[in-house]
Amino acid sequence: MTPIPTLHDVYRAHARIKPMILQTPLATSTDLAEKTGARAVHLKLECLQNTGAFKVRGAANKVLSLSDEEKKRGVVTFSTGNHGKAVAYVAGKIGIKAVVCLSEHVASYRVEMIKALGAEVSLKGQSQDEAEKNYQQLMASRGLVPVVPFDDPLIIAGQGTIALEILAKLPDTDILLIQLSGGGLLSGIAMAAKSINPGIHIVGVSLEQSPAMLESLKAGRPVAVEEKDSLADSLLGGIGFDNRYTLSLVEKFTDEHLLISEEEIKDGMFYIFDKHRGIVEGAAAVGVGALLNQKINVKGKKVVTLLSGSNINSDEYIGIIQNRLNKDRKQ
Ligand SMILES: *Cc1c(COP(=O)(O)O)cnc(C)c1O
Numbered sequence: 001m002t003p004i005p006t007l008h009d010v011y012r013a014h015a016r017i018k019p020m021i022l023q024t025p026l027a028t029s030t031d032l033a034e035k036t037g038a039r040a041v042h043l044k045l046e047c048l049q050n051t052g053a054f055k056v057r058g059a060a061n062k063v064l065s066l067s068d069e070e071k072k073r074g075v076v077t078f079s080t081g082n083h084g085k086a087v088a089y090v091a092g093k094i095g096i097k098a099v100v101c102l103s104e105h106v107a108s109y110r111v112e113m114i115k116a117l118g119a120e121v122s123l124k125g126q127s128q129d130e131a132e133k134n135y136q137q138l139m140a141s142r143g144l145v146p147v148v149p150f151d152d153p154l155i156i157a158g159q160g161t162i163a164l165e166i167l168a169k170l171p172d173t174d175i176l177l178i179q180l181s182g183g184g185l186l187s188g189i190a191m192a193a194k195s196i197n198p199g200i201h202i203v204g205v206s207l208e209q210s211p212a213m214l215e216s217l218k219a220g221r222p223v224a225v226e227e228k229d230s231l232a233d234s235l236l237g238g239i240g241f242d243n244r245y246t247l248s249l250v251e252k253f254t255d256e257h258l259l260i261s262e263e264e265i266k267d268g269m270f271y272i273f274d275k276h277r278g279i280v281e282g283a284a285a286v287g288v289g290a291l292l293n294q295k296i297n298v299k300g301k302k303v304v305t306l307l308s309g310s311n312i313n314s315d316e317y318i319g320i321i322q323n324r325l326n327k328d329r330k331q
Pocket residue numbers: 053054055082083149150179180181182183184185186234235281283284308309310
């Protein structure tokens with residue numbers, strides 16, 4: 001078993017992935033600071049990242065670390081979207097084969113995005129679990145190298161590079177609000193941030209609809225939760241029954257957990273549109289949604305939250321914004 005990632009691995013990842021990523025800007029939200037009583041609120045704009053989500057950081061770190069022999073064989077992954085897109089992007093950039101296994105339920109615009117990057121899409125099964133089975137079979141039958149979405153030290157270290165960029169610009173950050181699903185993102189950022197500044201307060205934001213990591217922390221082992229639809233589709237899915245890294249890293253490094261509802265996600269999405277003129281997918285808006293709904297006390301603190309991605313179907317996005325505008329007009 002590969003050892004758990006350290007700050008050193010995160011620095012190495014940052015150097016390795018530089019040609020593949022954008023060092024995204026930090027926006028300041030004066031209005032959100034006023035609303036919450038925070039000393040400052042900043043938004044890390046991974047919604048502007050290459051491929052439209054931070055996942056390219058982990059995927060690039062993993063794929064670029066493969067041996068020449070592994071690169072020749074090509075890579076395979078399964079993903080609800082953003083990780084698959086990231087793997088396809090990185091593989092395309094360095095000219096290696098990528099196969100992405102998706103369930104037949106994945107939204108068609110996501111399938112098209114992955115195909116457009118030159119990857120082969122294998123659509124099979126009715127659930128994420130069945131897509132995973134297909135992936136296991138392809139790995140064995142075609143000798144493809146697996147690139148998993150979160151439970152891998154190189155993926156975790158890649159996502160952790162976000163913390164380096166935040167703390168380089170805002171070294172006195174008090175609170176980091178991070179979306180939590182499989183936990184690769186939170187593990188990497190929290191480990192790196194606490195290695196640099198042990199006093200930093202790490203808050204994980206999970207979906208009320210599908211808090212797989214929270215239930216697993218309570219049970220002390222990976223548990224499955226019922227899959228319900230969510231606006232934050234990038235946060236759906238389990239943590240894997242053979243989870244080796246993220247469950248224990250999330251347990252070690254998270255100071256506080258929040259659950260966010262579908263309505264609160266909409267609040268966050270609308271706010272980012274209305275006040276910051278930004279387009280984000282549901283998963284990206286959970287931190288802002290939590291702040292707007294006073295789910296956490298940030299009085300006098302310097303807060304950073306992550307806008308983690310912007311991959312959302314245009315019709316769905318416009319529908320959400322339009323509904324909110326109509327509702328506000330009626331009031
Ligand atoms: C994958 C993803 C997350 C969650 O990351 P995990 O490592 O699974 O916890 C959050 N936001 C977006 C946009 C994502 O694609």
